[in-house]
Amino acid sequence: MDIVVCIKQVPDVPNIRIDEHRMTIIREGVESIINPLDCVALEAAVDLRERQGGRITVLSMGPPQSEEALREALAFGADQAILLTDPAFGGADTLATSHVLATAISMLKPFPDLVLCGRQTIDSDTGHVGPQIAEELDLPQVCGVNEIDLQGDSLVVKRLYDGFLDTFRVNTPALLTVSQELSSPHHIPLADLERAFSDREIIRWAMKDLNLKPEEVGLGGSATRAWKLHKAAPKRRGEVVTGSPQSLVEHLIRKLEALSILDEESGNE
Amino acid sequence: MHLEPSMKQMVVRRTVRKFAEGRLSPVAVEMDATGTFPSEIIREMAKLQYFGLEIPAHYGGAGLDAVSYAIVIEEISKASAAIGLCISVHNSVSANPIYEFGTEDQRKTFLVPMAKGQAIGTFCLTEPNAGSDVSSIGTTAIRDGNGYVLNGNKVFVTNGGMSSVNLIFAATNTTDKQKRYSVFIVESERKGLEKGPTEELMGMRGNPVCPIALNDCRVPVENRLGAEGQGLKIALSSLVDGRIGIASQALGIAQASLDVSLKYAKERYQFGKPLSEFGAIQNYLVNLVTRVEGARLLTYRSAYLKDQGLAHTKEAAMAKLYASEVAVDATRIGLQIHGGYGYTKAYPIERYYRDAKACEIYEGTSEIQRLVIARSLGYG
Numbered sequence: 001m002d003i004v005v006c007i008k009q010v011p012d013v014p015n016i017r018i019d020e021h022r023m024t025i026i027r028e029g030v031e032s033i034i035n036p037l038d039c040v041a042l043e044a045a046v047d048l049r050e051r052q053g054g055r056i057t058v059l060s061m062g063p064p065q066s067e068e069a070l071r072e073a074l075a076f077g078a079d080q081a082i083l084l085t086d087p088a089f090g091g092a093d094t095l096a097t098s099h100v101l102a103t104a105i106s107m108l109k110p111f112p113d114l115v116l117c118g119r120q121t122i123d124s125d126t127g128h129v130g131p132q133i134a135e136e137l138d139l140p141q142v143c144g145v146n147e148i149d150l151q152g153d154s155l156v157v158k159r160l161y162d163g164f165l166d167t168f169r170v171n172t173p174a175l176l177t178v179s180q181e182l183s184s185p186h187h188i189p190l191a192d193l194e195r196a197f198s199d200r201e202i203i204r205w206a207m208k209d210l211n212l213k214p215e216e217v218g219l220g221g222s223a224t225r226a227w228k229l230h231k232a233a234p235k236r237r238g239e240v241v242t243g244s245p246q247s248l249v250e251h252l253i254r255k256l257e258a259l260s261i262l263d264e265e266s267g268n269e
Numbered sequence: 270m271h272l273e274p275s276m277k278q279m280v281v282r283r284t285v286r287k288f289a290e291g292r293l294s295p296v297a298v299e300m301d302a303t304g305t306f307p308s309e310i311i312r313e314m315a316k317l318q319y320f321g322l323e324i325p326a327h328y329g330g331a332g333l334d335a336v337s338y339a340i341v342i343e344e345i346s347k348a349s350a351a352i353g354l355c356i357s358v359h360n361s362v363s364a365n366p367i368y369e370f371g372t373e374d375q376r377k378t379f380l381v382p383m384a385k386g387q388a389i390g391t392f393c394l395t396e397p398n399a400g401s402d403v404s405s406i407g408t409t410a411i412r413d414g415n416g417y418v419l420n421g422n423k424v425f426v427t428n429g430g431m432s433s434v435n436l437i438f439a440a441t442n443t444t445d446k447q448k449r450y451s452v453f454i455v456e457s458e459r460k461g462l463e464k465g466p467t468e469e470l471m472g473m474r475g476n477p478v479c480p481i482a483l484n485d486c487r488v489p490v491e492n493r494l495g496a497e498g499q500g501l502k503i504a505l506s507s508l509v510d511g512r513i514g515i516a517s518q519a520l521g522i523a524q525a526s527l528d529v530s531l532k533y534a535k536e537r538y539q540f541g542k543p544l545s546e547f548g549a550i551q552n553y554l555v556n557l558v559t560r561v562e563g564a565r566l567l568t569y570r571s572a573y574l575k576d577q578g579l580a581h582t583k584e585a586a587m588a589k590l591y592a593s594e595v596a597v598d599a600t601r602i603g604l605q606i607h608g609g610y611g612y613t614k615a616y617p618i619e620r621y622y623r624d625a626k627a628c629e630i631y632e633g634t635s636e637i638q639r640l641v642i643a644r645s646l647g648y649g
Contacts, residue, residue: 033283068276075280187288190281190318190331190341197277198332 001054001172002112003045005078006101006133007038009062009069010123018229025123034069036180037118039076043183044148045116046077052150055079057108061089061100067202075188075196086206088218094124096221098132103210106137114155115175119144130177139175142168146181272566274336281337282344288317289348297349300475301620304467306431310352315386319345322360324368328376329384335510335572339517343568346521347528350624351475353521357514358427359383362507362632363390363436367454370495370503379434379454388433392511393423393481394504401637403450403504408483410439410451416490417441419453419461419483427631430467430477433457437483438504441497450500454492461486472623509582510575511632512589516568519589519596519628523561526596526621530554530603533616537608544606553602561599564592583645590638593628600625 011030019026034042045056058078060066063085070081084104092100105115115137117130127143134141147158155170159179170176207217214220241251256262274282296307314320322338324330333341338360346353364383367375367390382388399405408421419439426435434454441451455462465480495503531554534545544550567588574581600622604611611618629635643649 031279031283065276068280071276072280072284075284187292187313187317188284189316190284190322190333191326193277193281193284194332194337195326197275197280 001048001052001114002057002108002110003048003054004057004059004105004108004112004115005038005041005045005073006115006117006129007042007058007060007069007073008035008118008121008123008129009033009060009066010035010121013122016123018231020230024229032065032068034072035118035121035123037120037122037178039118039185040180040182041116041118041178042073042076042078043185044178045114046186047183048114048148048150049077054113057082057112059101059104060084061092061097061104063090070202071196071200072188072193074200075193076185077192080203081200082203082205084205084210086217088207088214088220091219091222092217093222093224094126094128095132095223096217096219098129098136099221100210100212100217101129102133102136103212104205105133107210111173113172113174115139115173117175117177119177119179127177130175134175137175139173140170141175141177142170143177144179145176146179148176148182274340274569278334278337278340281333282340285341285344286347289344293345293348293352297351298617298620300349300351302474304469304474306351306355306475306477311386311389311431314352314356318384318386319356320359320386320389321364321384322356324360324364324380324384328368329381330364335513335575336569339513339520339568339572342514342517343521343524343565346518347525349475350518350522350621350627351473353518354473354476354627355389355428357511357518358392359390361514362392362511363428363434365510366392366436366452366503366507367434367494369506370452370499371454372491374491375454375494383434389428389431391426391428391432391435391481392507393426393435394438395425396422397424401634403501404446406438406440406450408437408439410437410441410453410488412441413487417453417488417493419455419486419488421483423481423483425468425478425631426481427476427478429464429479429481435462435481436494437481438500439483441500445498447501448498450504451497452494452500452503453488454494455483455486455488459486459488471626472620473627474623508633509585512585512638513568513572513575513581515628515632516564516571516585516588516592519592519625520561520564520568522621522625522628523557523564523592523596523599526599526603526618526625527554527557527561529616529618529621530557530599530606533607533610550606553606557595557599557602560595564588564595567591583642586633586638586641586645589628589633590635590642593625593635596625596628 009032012033017026056078058073058081060070061084070083074081084100120127142157145157145159149156158167318331321330322333326332342353342357367380383390410417410419437453437455438450440449442449461484463482468478534550535543537544571581571584571588574584604618604622607618610616
């Protein structure tokens with residue numbers, strides 16, 4: 001089974017800062033990591049390869065420093081890594097990004113049996129890219145899967161949606177986006193890490209390698225523009241109360257009474 | 270001049286940190302409380318090549334560079350200094366000398382299982398009457414036919430309780446001072462090698478440090494590491510690189526102390542504001558952050574010089590001396606910031622405090638490091 005895993009290098013979110021003037025994320029001095037759900041997709045790919053054999057190609061569109069994420073993915077178990085990088089790709093929204101990724105996937109020979117993506121990224125959180133790639137390549141898609149089984153030539157996948165567990169039989173080639181519950185990524189052996197940085201190749205494709213035009217990629221190929229970017233003010237605030245169990249219970253009862261959630265009569269019963 | 274870690278070294282740090290936070294931090298407290306080393310942790314770390322960090326892949330190791338090695342030890346020690354000690358000693362003064370001075374047969378027989386974590390190694394130099402004073406070693410190895418007969422007592426052997434391969438330093442020659450000592454690779458199951466009870470330590474608890482006695486222990490000549498009389502050279506060269514490991518370990522303890530102290534200072538309120546708003550506390554923290562960064566630069570630079578194949582005896586001594594003193598101060602002052610809570614076992618700072626002290630003592634005391642540095646200045 002030939003599997004493509006799309007990954008994105010994202011800033012480590014706890015340290016994220018925003019340039020509110022330029023409406024961009026400040027990447028300087030912030031460590032970059034592979035989007036955590038993309039690691040879940042990679043782990044699923046490694047697991048499928050173990051069961052079925054085949055080859056894992058990891059694909060990322062990003063600036064040259066995304067090489068780090070791709071090498072980490074090689075250490076994680078990918079067989080080949082392709083970096084889609086070109087100054088023209090800068091400023092892409094999810095549509096332009098999906099177009100570049102879909103074009104690259106369509107150029108792979110043989111065409112992959114399965115494309116895996118994380119359901120969403122921790123930096124922009126849209127969940128658009130997987131479904132848009134599937135639409136462009138006309139592939140069946142299931143988003144947010146938490147279980148993948150192989151049955152003959154098709155996949156049986158499950159996803160939790162709105163409190164219901166959906167089960168789908170999907171013919172390949174297909175695209176799946178994965179949720180956290182699917183797998184927990186393994187720890188990388190240090191020898192594989194060393195090899196990924198010393199012996200392995202990263203394939204680089206620019207705009208002309210994909211036969212794309214400037215108006216299809218980057219800002220030119222984007223259907224959306226960020227209009228305003230600001231930090232969401234947390235609406236709910238927690239309160240930490242310390243003390244003995246007795247005083248804590250009394251404190252809580254007073255609070256609930258003050259909010260008329262617990263009326264004094266029922267509280268005293 | 271380039272003082273930033275490479276792309277690979279950054280991924281090494283992230284990879285090890287994730288493993289250490291996920292797998293080592295959860296066992297660190299119990300290791301300290303019970304004084305036992307969980308065997309499943311050894312198996313897990315073995316599969317990820319933590320026991321052959323700088324050993325090339327064809328001998329079963331990870332083949333990392335020395336700076337990456339320092340980063341690995343630092344990150345492990347942040348989670349558990351006792352595990353950091355196990356990995357540092359096994360790699361830098363047990364596996365590495367066999368790789369460097371061993372024959373191809375010795376590499377195949379001893380190094381491969383060590384790099385794969387199937388055999389844990391020790392470095393047995395210290396004796397009841399010989400620590401800093403290496404020339405007082407009383408263990409002897411008398412040539413007898415096709416082998417040697419070893420007699421003597423080794424103490425404070427790190428990893429001793431769980432070792433399979435032991436590097437024993439013994440006198441083979443009594444006339445030439447420089448060529449008095451040789452090193453022998455002695456398997457733990459060899460007749461005549463006996464391990465004593467595990468020491469009850471103040472810190473680094475969980476690492477089975479114990480004495481090893483040799484009573485008419487017969488080893489074949491094939492188990493001699495290097496030439497006869499090369500022992501002092503092997504010991505000193507191993508200890509230089511061992512110091513990079515201990516400096517990294519001290520750095521990890523110092524950073525861990527700093528991390529918990531910075532957090533505590535923001536969370537703990539007194540007089541209506543967090544401790545971090547008080548000038549006295551800020552002063553403590555600012556000085557520590559600066560000194561920890563200094564220790565990091567000294568440590569990485571000594572490792573970098575090793576990677577370049579350049580002399581680094583003085584630099585490794587400076588890194589070990591400075592980082593271990595910073596670790597002791599960072600834990601002592603960190604505990605002070607924590608106040609009464611820091612003196613309880615509810616917070617990890619008291620463990621860091623006990624762990625840090627060892628770094629000023631083993632693999633060459635601070636006084637010996639000063640001697641090494643003084644010699645590099647042309648004194649003594």
